Amino acid sequence: MKDRYEKIGTILILLLPVAFVFRGGYLQEVTGYVYLFLIQGYVAWFLFFKSGQPFFGYSVTMAIGAYGTIVLTEMFNWPLFASIFIGAALATGIAVIMFLSTSRARGFYVSMTSFLLAILFPRLIEALQPITGGRSGLYFGGLNALVGHKTLYLLVVFLTAAIVAFFLWIMGTKTGRILTLISENDRLTQTVGLNTRKYKILAYSIAGFISGFGGALYVNYTGFISSVDIEVFTTLYIFFIPLIGGSRVFYGPILGALFVILIPELLVPVERYLRIFFGLIFILVIVLLPGGLAPNIQKLLAKISQKKDV
Amino acid sequence: MILNGIITGLIMGGVLSLPVLGVAVIYGITGIPNFAIGVIGVFGGFLTWYFLSFHMGIAILIGVAFCFAIGYIIQRILLTPISEMGGDATLFFIVTVSLGFVFEGLMRAIFPRPSISLALPRIGTINIAGVTVEGFKIFALLFALGTLVIIRLLEEHTEIGKSWQATSQNLKLGKLIGINTNQVFSIASGIGCSLACVGAIFWGSLYNLNLMSGWDLGFLGFIIAVVGGIGNIWGGIISALIMGMVMSFSGYLLGGMWQSVILYFIVILVLIIAPKGILGSERSL
Numbered sequence: 001m002k003d004r005y006e007k008i009g010t011i012l013i014l015l016l017p018v019a020f021v022f023r024g025g026y027l028q029e030v031t032g033y034v035y036l037f038l039i040q041g042y043v044a045w046f047l048f049f050k051s052g053q054p055f056f057g058y059s060v061t062m063a064i065g066a067y068g069t070i071v072l073t074e075m076f077n078w079p080l081f082a083s084i085f086i087g088a089a090l091a092t093g094i095a096v097i098m099f100l101s102t103s104r105a106r107g108f109y110v111s112m113t114s115f116l117l118a119i120l121f122p123r124l125i126e127a128l129q130p131i132t133g134g135r136s137g138l139y140f141g142g143l144n145a146l147v148g149h150k151t152l153y154l155l156v157v158f159l160t161a162a163i164v165a166f167f168l169w170i171m172g173t174k175t176g177r178i179l180t181l182i183s184e185n186d187r188l189t190q191t192v193g194l195n196t197r198k199y200k201i202l203a204y205s206i207a208g209f210i211s212g213f214g215g216a217l218y219v220n221y222t223g224f225i226s227s228v229d230i231e232v233f234t235t236l237y238i239f240f241i242p243l244i245g246g247s248r249v250f251y252g253p254i255l256g257a258l259f260v261i262l263i264p265e266l267l268v269p270v271e272r273y274l275r276i277f278f279g280l281i282f283i284l285v286i287v288l289l290p291g292g293l294a295p296n297i298q299k300l301l302a303k304i305s306q307k308k309d310v
Numbered sequence: 311m312i313l314n315g316i317i318t319g320l321i322m323g324g325v326l327s328l329p330v331l332g333v334a335v336i337y338g339i340t341g342i343p344n345f346a347i348g349v350i351g352v353f354g355g356f357l358t359w360y361f362l363s364f365h366m367g368i369a370i371l372i373g374v375a376f377c378f379a380i381g382y383i384i385q386r387i388l389l390t391p392i393s394e395m396g397g398d399a400t401l402f403f404i405v406t407v408s409l410g411f412v413f414e415g416l417m418r419a420i421f422p423r424p425s426i427s428l429a430l431p432r433i434g435t436i437n438i439a440g441v442t443v444e445g446f447k448i449f450a451l452l453f454a455l456g457t458l459v460i461i462r463l464l465e466e467h468t469e470i471g472k473s474w475q476a477t478s479q480n481l482k483l484g485k486l487i488g489i490n491t492n493q494v495f496s497i498a499s500g501i502g503c504s505l506a507c508v509g510a511i512f513w514g515s516l517y518n519l520n521l522m523s524g525w526d527l528g529f530l531g532f533i534i535a536v537v538g539g540i541g542n543i544w545g546g547i548i549s550a551l552i553m554g555m556v557m558s559f560s561g562y563l564l565g566g567m568w569q570s571v572i573l574y575f576i577v578i579l580v581l582i583i584a585p586k587g588i589l590g591s592e593r594s595l
Binding site: 054101102109111112113116117119120123124126127129232236239240243272273274275276277278279280282283286287 | 388392399400401403404405407408409410411412413414415416418419525529533536567568570571574575577578581582
């Protein structure tokens, strides 16, 4: 029952920024940006933290969705929605290929391979500059030109809430429970006769598709993408979203995204110190608050309410 | 062109082999992958550049000593305690990348220029089969190979080297026979970071160093070490020389933009086909 309330609460919190559309401007712009990364954060939450798959190529799947959409729409004149879908499908393909090709390896080698892909991909984009624009990037009208920025913002908020609702739902199903079991003890799950490979492919497919779809949404919302947007640090920031926020609670990635995406916005005047601040915070959270911010905030609130009662 | 490519590749590989050696020493002894090693090494390179106008020898000493101290301290107060708490490779990856953020941020905050070139004295040119090569580049290659030999001799013939071997082979037994494993780990980490610093100084003198070079040197150092068989010093060096050739020839044939694309592509293929590296490794991640 508690889980159910937490899930409903998480979705309601996600829908609150709908109100920002009345205010518009900077607040709306930044919220949209946070939500686009929140989609990727929930992908990491689902694949890495809940399904136990050591994948670090989030910026790659996101970029494939984004570039796939632009290239198919602008260069091959495909319809926009078909391009978005194909872009997401291509990201799914890459994620599954990564899993299949590294399935002989174990543990950190899989992480390393996907992480190397995250280093390789922006360089590939730069090497293919005539098509991708490299560091100068590509501009894209897409949905923004089609429906307007306010509608697109609302679409981003509702789609993010729907994606999060999907992830929360799937973790409560039999498939979700098997994925949790795999993350806790892969061998044991195999021993009880479950085809873990099938479930892992499913997890990579879901994560790849949603990450690619999120990438397509990103480029439609921001109207621009370049190799700088998808450099290796993007994958790290995405991974840090559930890690910092807390992966054990459903709303953890929301806190993480607010922290990872919003703090740099607030610290623009002291931008040169940003990396020091982030690095130290990441280390402190990992060492001192291994569960992330959310469970510790919960504990703090519980203590405060206990004191009030006394 | 072929000979030129081979010589350039050997030199690139030789300089790269220093951070690779740093990774191999740290991982081979402590079992902890440190991804911040390149950024710490480049920080030392920037420090050397900062003091270079005073005195070259002192400037290099300051850079290398600083990196040793940093390597020693982070191992002592952060990485060993996390290891004792049962931290896995993924946790070390996250923690050391975060450490890299801190040092990259410090470089941004402290040093006035984002890109530097270290003006070390040149030692003329040497003619090898009709190809003219800068003497300093040959010195860089010989220095890298000499460092490898020294590390091997240190490992085989000194007390501290034997305690490294004992600790890396069986940590519990090492502790039982009275080896101060914390000290061994910290010294290994200090040496690894110093080697990365020397690599960065050479790189900064032959090419240039910028705020992001540390990530490239660190990740390249790490993946080249992985390709060679992580913790396997010889494998690391051979792999560094091969990768230097790959970089050199892909640069010549396809242009600079494709250099690292081809390199990372080959490394990914090696990881997929032979996850334990080309020469294998006793340790695995």
